[in-house]
Amino acid sequence: MWSHDMEMKNIRVRLTPSTRTSYAIQIKSGLLVSLPATLASAYRGRRIFIITDANVAAYYASRFHRRIVQEGAETVLLEVAPGELSKSHAVVHALHTKLLAYGVRRDSVVMAIGGGVVGDLAGYVAATILRGISYVHIPTTLLAQVDSSVGGKVGINHARGKNLIGAFHQPDGVFIDPDVLHTLPAVEFRNGLAEGVKIAAALDGGFFEYLERSSFALRKGNTRLLSQVIHTAVGLKAGVVSRDEREQGLRKVLNLGHTLGHAVESATGYAIPHGYAIAAGMAAEAKIAVDMGFLRSKEYRRLVTVLQTLRLPTRLPGSLNRKTFLGALNVDKKAEGGGTRFVLLKSIGESMIGVDVPQNLIEAVL
Ligand code: ADP
Ligand code: ZN
Numbered sequence: 303m304w305s306h307d308m309e310m311k312n313i314r315v316r317l318t319p320s321t322r323t324s325y326a327i328q329i330k331s332g333l334l335v336s337l338p339a340t341l342a343s344a345y346r347g348r349r350i351f352i353i354t355d356a357n358v359a360a361y362y363a364s365r366f367h368r369r370i371v372q373e374g375a376e377t378v379l380l381e382v383a384p385g386e387l388s389k390s391h392a393v394v395h396a397l398h399t400k401l402l403a404y405g406v407r408r409d410s411v412v413m414a415i416g417g418g419v420v421g422d423l424a425g426y427v428a429a430t431i432l433r434g435i436s437y438v439h440i441p442t443t444l445l446a447q448v449d450s451s452v453g454g455k456v457g458i459n460h461a462r463g464k465n466l467i468g469a470f471h472q473p474d475g476v477f478i479d480p481d482v483l484h485t486l487p488a489v490e491f492r493n494g495l496a497e498g499v500k501i502a503a504a505l506d507g508g509f510f511e512y513l514e515r516s517s518f519a520l521r522k523g524n525t526r527l528l529s530q531v532i533h534t535a536v537g538l539k540a541g542v543v544s545r546d547e548r549e550q551g552l553r554k555v556l557n558l559g560h561t562l563g564h565a566v567e568s569a570t571g572y573a574i575p576h577g578y579a580i581a582a583g584m585a586a587e588a589k590i591a592v593d594m595g596f597l598r599s600k601e602y603r604r605l606v607t608v609l610q611t612l613r614l615p616t617r618l619p620g621s622l623n624r625k626t627f628l629g630a631l632n633v634d635k636k637a638e639g640g641g642t643r644f645v646l647l648k649s650i651g652e653s654m655i656g657v658d659v660p661q662n663l664i665e666a667v668l
Contacts, residue, residue, distance in 0.1 A: 311533045315452065315540045317472060317547050326475050327452060327540065329533050331525070333479035334440070338366055341413070341438065342373035348436075349410040350377040351401055353424035355384040355417075358442050361485050363415040366440075378404050382423065386572055389423050389458040391467075397427045411436040411474070417443030417490070418450040418576075422465070425456030429471035437473045442482045444494020444528070445577060448501065448535040451476045453543040453553075463568055463633050470548060478536070480529045493577030495520065495612045496559075500584060501535045503605060504558040505542070507651025509534050514604065517611040554655040558645045559584030562618065562667075565630035569622055581614035586667040591646040593663050601650050624668060631664070 311329040341350075350370065354363035359381050367379040380400055382388045401410075412435060414424035421439050428437035441451035457468020483491065502510040512534070513520070516527050539556065546553040563583030567574060588605050591597035606616045631642050642664070644657045 313533075313537050313540050315472070316544045325473060327478065327536055328475070329478040329480070329529065329536065331479065331481050331529065333477055334362060334366065334482060337440065337477055337479075338369035338375075339373050342370050342375040345375065345411050345436075348376075349405065349407065350375050350413055351404070351406065351410060352377060352379045352413045352415060353382070353397065353420060353427065354379070354415045355382050355388065355420050357384045358416040358420065362442060362482060366415060382420070384419070386419060386459065389419055389465075391458065393423060394427055394430070394458060397423075398431055401427070401431050406431055406435070408432055408435060411438060413438045413440065415440045415442060416446075417441065418446045421446050421451055422456050422468070423458060425454075425471055425473070426458055426468060429456050429469040434471060437471060438475050438477070439473050440477045440479075443486060443490050444483055444532075445490070445497055446494075447478045447480070447483075447532050448494055449497040449539065449556075451478070452536055452539045454547065463630075464564060464572075472547075478532060480525060480532060483523070483525075483528060489575055489578075491523065492612060492614055493575050496577030496581040496584075496609070496614050498531050498535050499605075499608055499612070499614075500558050500580060501538050501556070503584065503647060503650055504555045504645065504653045505538050505651060506534075507649070509538065510604075510608075510650050514608055517608055521612055551655065555645055555653050558647070558653055559587055561631070561642065561644050562586050565627050566618060566622065568630035568633070569627040570619065574619065578615050581609050582616065582618050585609060585616040586618050587644060588647055589667055590644070590659055590663050591648070593666070594646070594657075594659070596654070596657075597647045597649065601647065604650055605647075618668060622668065624665075627668065628664075 313327045314324050316324040352367055370377050412424050412428035414421045425437055428435050439451045441447045454470045454472035456471050457465050460466040502513050520527050542553050559580040563580035566579040588602045592599050592602050609616050644659050645653050645655050646657045647653050
């Protein structure tokens, strides 16, 4: 299962109840080079709005823009500041204004070139302008390539919490080129690996074993292994999204580590990178699963070992303010309409959703 040819991978996300029935995710080394010609011809005659951030513009998006213009496309390049703060109403408003000024139409298309921040933001702009226009994502961080670019969740943050404003807006296509990871800072790289571990732990014991075997090489950025990880993670996630697009049940498994992880992020003012927060959240939630008698401690230790090998944290930060943290958990609780519901591991590769965790066990991991 793990040794097939890595040349070119296509995965389909099939959506039963949605207006669009499916879309393609292409994974290929060097894809970014051929993509301007492909997309210019696919969207011939339609106005293209490229949304990116300043870092990605310098590395990739400006060149992509020049090339797609050479291919005859009518294209505007819009740049936002890098970082989570761009996922705001102010930036959405500024982008809406630009799109309207440049004559956006119902058949226009937004192309996001960047990480999860750019994808969520540009996707939300595409979902809301003129009640929704086409959207394409070219994810450039490992986190976006393994996780956030698949599934159609788009949105921005609110002072009350992360990703509280948003929509489901499925892209026309997702184009993944693992080569762009060469320029990714180490922290961002580990962020992505954390989501990879999450997908494996939540859904597929075989994939988790693969990560155990290759964690050392992965940490060193072995491209072949990375492509394999991206392909497997995307395949697993696409399968889940196809069965539960709107997260009414099954899709919640992908929130493994995120209940505590989000509270950590919020309580620390987003000073801790997302992947680090959810790694610590996964380990702490696994500890709770052990305490509740669902998970064997041997499996808990396997999770901790993989995270440690990948240089990810396995404990909640010591500096965490108890009250702020529990308050942040409560925001999640309200959004879910009831108790703080957890996704807990039953074993590596198998998880349960909607578990009510007693308050004393939550406080015990603090
Ligand atoms: P995430 O995907 O984790 O949500 P962001 O979209 O915030 O993260 O991207 C993380 C950081 O990495 C940003 O500063 C962004 O500009 C930068 N970045 C994104 N892709 C690349 C890349 N391929 N090479 C170098 N830096 C990148
Ligand atoms: Zn996440």
